Amino acid sequence: MSDTKEMKNERERSYEYGLPDYLEHDLKEFKKAIETHSSLIDCWWGELYGSINMAEISDGLITHEQAEYLRRKYLWRWSD
Helix, strand or coil: CCHHHHHHHHHHHHCCCCCCHHHHHHHHHHHHHHHHCCCCHHHHHHHHHHHHHHHHHHCCCCCHHHHHHHHHHHHHHHCC
16 A cells, blocks of 8 residues: 555544544444434434534534545435
8 A cells, every 4th residue: 555545544534533522422323323223313314414514614623624524434325
């Protein structure tokens, strides 16, 4: 693996750490909903979507790149 690809992978792994408490909470609950096949997955999807947007746009606590990573990894695969 090239250094560039390794660095990109390391950076992306770091995107899930140091999140604001509310985003960390909603991400944890969304993951739990997936694992338990919760009938409320759509509610947790909406909560996570809103928290990502709040952390990026309103609060400026995560970067656009970080927000896009979280959306791609967790939200867009469940929106079909």
